[in-house]
Each structure stands twice: as C-alpha cells, then as structure tokens.
Amino acid sequence: MAFRARTSLPPRIALNAGLRRGFSRRCSSSSALFRPEALSVFELEAPTLGISSDSAHVDFINSRLVADGILKIRLGFSDEKSQYLEQIIRQLHTNHGHGLPITHSASRGWFWDVRPTTPFQQSTISASSSAMPTSTQARSETMEEFPWHTDCSYELSPPRYFALHVLHHDRCNGGTTSILRVKELLQSLSPGTKYALSRPDFRIEVPPEFTKNGNERYITSSLLQEPSLTPMNPQLRFRQDIITPLTTDATKALQELKAGFEKIEVQKAILHLTPELLPKGSIILIDNRRWLHARKYASSTCHT
Numbered sequence: 001m002a003f004r005a006r007t008s009l010p011p012r013i014a015l016n017a018g019l020r021r022g023f024s025r026r027c028s029s030s031s032a033l034f035r036p037e038a039l040s041v042f043e044l045e046a047p048t049l050g051i052s053s054d055s056a057h058v059d060f061i062n063s064r065l066v067a068d069g070i071l072k073i074r075l076g077f078s079d080e081k082s083q084y085l086e087q088i089i090r091q092l093h094t095n096h097g098h099g100l101p102i103t104h105s106a107s108r109g110w111f112w113d114v115r116p117t118t119p120f121q122q123s124t125i126s127a128s129s130s131a132m133p134t135s136t137q138a139r140s141e142t143m144e145e146f147p148w149h150t151d152c153s154y155e156l157s158p159p160r161y162f163a164l165h166v167l168h169h170d171r172c173n174g175g176t177t178s179i180l181r182v183k184e185l186l187q188s189l190s191p192g193t194k195y196a197l198s199r200p201d202f203r204i205e206v207p208p209e210f211t212k213n214g215n216e217r218y219i220t221s222s223l224l225q226e227p228s229l230t231p232m233n234p235q236l237r238f239r240q241d242i243i244t245p246l247t248t249d250a251t252k253a254l255q256e257l258k259a260g261f262e263k264i265e266v267q268k269a270i271l272h273l274t275p276e277l278l279p280k281g282s283i284i285l286i287d288n289r290r291w292l293h294a295r296k297y298a299s300s301t302c303h304t
C-alpha cells in the first residue's frame, strides 16, 4: 500500500498502494476502537511476524479495508525493516487483487522515510527500488506541514491505499497526521457542486519531483468520482496547490469544496492521529480515495 503506482491498475479494486514509513512521530486478533464516535477505526493486533502469512489474518485486513477504508494494526514485535507490512502487501496482492505498490517517485521505491532530514540523508528502504537519491525531495518525505490532500492526485489513476508504519513517534508530540473521510466532507455540498466536481474540468499539475514522463506536466481530470458509481463511499482526488479549475462551474465548485473543510460538522469528523493514538509499532492502512489526510509540523528537535 503507500502511495502510488505506476503500474497498470487491476480493473476491479483498482489498487495500487504506496507504502510509507513514519519516523519521528511517523484474525487472530482482537480489535478495539478509537475515535471519533462516528468513525470508529478497527485496531488489529499482529503478535508475530509470522502472522503476516496467515490467510485468515490477511483476509481480515482486506475485509476491513473494503468495509471501512481504514485499519490500524499494532505490532507486537520489533520490525525496523517493515517486513510485516511488506509481506501483508504481497499477500493482499496475491490473494485479493490489490496490485503491488507504485514506486514513490522517479528516485524512490515502495517505502520511504518521513523525517526531518536533508534529501541526501534519507535512506531508501524498498524491496523493489533500484533508484538512487536525487536532490529533489517530495514534501511527503519531509515533516513539513501538508494541507488536506489525497496522495498522487496528479496520477490518472491514483493509488487506492497507502500505509504508514510508525518506527519512532515524535517525542515532542509533533507531526500529527489528521484524516477525514471524503463522505463527511461532501455531505454538505449540493448535487450541482458534486456534479461540477465530477466533470473533467480541472487541470492538475504533476509536481516536478514526480515527473516520470518528460511530456507529462499535467493531467486533465475530474476531482470526484462519478457519484452514482460510488454512492455510499464517494471517492475524491485533491491537492489544492496543483489544481486549476478550467470552467466557471469548476471554479465555484472548488471554492465550495475548500470551504467545506472549515464547517463545524466537518471539523468534528476529523480524526487526529496523535502519537498517543499511533505510537511506535503502529501501522495504519488508509483508502487514499475515500479518506483525505493532512499533516502538521513535526519538530526535528525539542527541548525537554
């Protein structure tokens, strides 16, 4: 799962995923719940690395992803190389048609680290990466603030899932990732606005660090999946800084969409994945089309 796929997507669950490993902040199992009230998130326990090849365990993970589009897993063992997550991804691919992850960028593989470093200090840990570091670092690889977005929104077919494996959480409580279900964001929008968002009237720039085809500087697409295709679980692509509406209706719809983040009912639906909720050893899998995410600043140093 964590961000992104260059490979063609299986038509069914259209899924590729990108994998993300969080540093410094970022069924054999019992399950528990944590907030928010209306958006309970299953918490699954993985007591051993070996359970990653247990079919019942993997089936359960898949079922929760299909049903909820989100799942938290708590590892009961040390896994600095994310072997559990890699194995789960392979199993989801083999047994549930998820597809394998995309490479993160022209220079990254399945996994990348999120931590306050300079580009050349980063290490790439990937089962498939053959890439070398470049001087171009994606914002998602840093701990800078990142407003509401979905990953790879500039892809013709954005990856379906991504994963965050917290190797070390931020000791100063920084770097909180927040998530918001698309369904809650769209609830207050009019049918006309949703229709405009589902029209291919938006130009979406491909960030330079993700340009893999020299001629592919932007795509033209809708932001919202045709609502009649996903009435219960709407799917969205969004990253404000790279989207340009091409019509008057698209401009108005985008404005209304952005205003939606400030509504009280939407604010109440946001789940903040603080280090307390997502401590070291946690993995969270998220449907990149049904959930938006954002990140607040994570300090590289703190004084205690």
Ligand SMILES: [Fe+2]
Binding pocket: 140, 146, 149, 150, 151, 293
């Ligand atoms: Fe992201």
